[in-house]
Amino acid sequence: MDLADLAFLDSPAGIAALGVGTAYDDSAHARATAGDAAAVDPLKAVTALRKALPLLDAPAASAVLTQVRLRRRARPRLGDLVDDLLLTEDGLEQATRTVVADQRARRYADSGATHVADLGCGLGLDSAAFARAGLRVTAVERDPLVAALARRNLAALGHADLVTVAEGDITDEQVLTAALADADAAYGDPARRDPATQHDGRSVRVTDPESWSPPWSWVVALAARVPRTAAKVAPGVDHALIPDGGCGTWTSVDGQLVEAELAWPALARDGFRRSAVVIRGGVAFPSIEWCSLDLADEEPSPIGAVGAWLLEPDDAVIRSGLVSHVASRVEGRLLDPRVAYVTTDADIDVGPLAARFRVEQPLPYDLDALRAALVARGVGHVVVKKRAIGADPDDVRRRLRLPAAPGSAVVILTRIGDARWAFVCDVASGRS
Numbered sequence: 001m002d003l004a005d006l007a008f009l010d011s012p013a014g015i016a017a018l019g020v021g022t023a024y025d026d027s028a029h030a031r032a033t034a035g036d037a038a039a040v041d042p043l044k045a046v047t048a049l050r051k052a053l054p055l056l057d058a059p060a061a062s063a064v065l066t067q068v069r070l071r072r073r074a075r076p077r078l079g080d081l082v083d084d085l086l087l088t089e090d091g092l093e094q095a096t097r098t099v100v101a102d103q104r105a106r107r108y109a110d111s112g113a114t115h116v117a118d119l120g121c122g123l124g125l126d127s128a129a130f131a132r133a134g135l136r137v138t139a140v141e142r143d144p145l146v147a148a149l150a151r152r153n154l155a156a157l158g159h160a161d162l163v164t165v166a167e168g169d170i171t172d173e174q175v176l177t178a179a180l181a182d183a184d185a186a187y188g189d190p191a192r193r194d195p196a197t198q199h200d201g202r203s204v205r206v207t208d209p210e211s212w213s214p215p216w217s218w219v220v221a222l223a224a225r226v227p228r229t230a231a232k233v234a235p236g237v238d239h240a241l242i243p244d245g246g247c248g249t250w251t252s253v254d255g256q257l258v259e260a261e262l263a264w265p266a267l268a269r270d271g272f273r274r275s276a277v278v279i280r281g282g283v284a285f286p287s288i289e290w291c292s293l294d295l296a297d298e299e300p301s302p303i304g305a306v307g308a309w310l311l312e313p314d315d316a317v318i319r320s321g322l323v324s325h326v327a328s329r330v331e332g333r334l335l336d337p338r339v340a341y342v343t344t345d346a347d348i349d350v351g352p353l354a355a356r357f358r359v360e361q362p363l364p365y366d367l368d369a370l371r372a373a374l375v376a377r378g379v380g381h382v383v384v385k386k387r388a389i390g391a392d393p394d395d396v397r398r399r400l401r402l403p404a405a406p407g408s409a410v411v412i413l414t415r416i417g418d419a420r421w422a423f424v425c426d427v428a429s430g431r432s
């Protein structure tokens, strides 16, 4: 995508072509779902689009179909907003999920913020959420094409009155001063990809916070200037980066850990240090939020033998270091102090904070012994899960070579001390 593509896609001819391309793509996917696997074919799509619109040249057709494909891919994360967006591969990769952006924006609004500087706004998905929460936004983006797309997207979403998008480098003091002039809050979402290093057509992830753009030390300096500051970070972020008096929040959506956010005290909730937010069912369902005081002050979880139930905490709970809270909430214990499986004697539902499995048979892990146990139980189909053990679940399932049988089971492989264990669990109990 370049600025010429953007100008075309935003013109009446481009909008009409997007409509035709989308209708073709919807019908191709419907045919594929009905069994015609060959219906979704990029070459057929180009031919169909150019047949329907003979004046469309090949680059324009390709730009239209790229948008159609990106919108389809974006819909599960961004929802129906995608119909109004123009996207790039990298921009979509880095865009905040709508449900998460809306939660954050509400927190900014609840903190008393009225005007947020969104510094490094990308395609504008966080800016849009701030505007939906009624906040004014000054957004800044360094990449000229991405800035133009953000401006166009925010206008298409109806936020032009609340949001202004400037093109510029926020590490330039003049640009930053201008962006902060009317703002009483700031938000950063440093780029954690290096556009100069590509792999499989996508820019490569950067893990060192000082190599993010802007670097983490810049975000820390920003927070010293604007107390109401938070930043989206990689879920694997070091807990030591949680600001003094601030809060780290790890969020999962439908079982997938999607982001972490570090907030300075003015945006932290009631002095909580770490929080796991577990969202299920997309935007339609309410989220579950669970906060904890700093674990350093707390008693470690008891350790003990496996009980009737095994609980597998959600990744947001694990990455936020709140597994011991699941254990204490269910009066359970850990099997091993370093492994995130909680066990209980009673069945206690903690909702989506942890999936629960009824333990049918614990046994020291040995493939032949496990196979014999499963065959004896009439199990022909297994789901293998594992933690802290160097086994590949798909490989284990294949090597079990179970004969056809009507029964199903979940097999959980883990380590207790130095010993490897397998737990055969009832498949019907695993809920998350």
Ligand SMILES: C[S@@+](CC[C@H](N)C(=O)[O-])C[C@H]1O[C@@H](n2cnc3c(N)ncnc32)[C@H](O)[C@@H]1O
Pocket: 094, 095, 096, 119, 120, 121, 122, 123, 124, 125, 126, 140, 141, 142, 143, 146, 168, 169, 170, 171, 189, 190, 191, 192, 213, 214
């Ligand atoms: C992770 S993306 C933001 C995504 C955005 N929050 C969203 O949900 O759509 C980070 C953006 O920051 C921009 N960026 C990186 N360094 C910058 C800088 N020094 N000045 C301005 N923008 C910058 C990148 O070009 C990229 O588009």
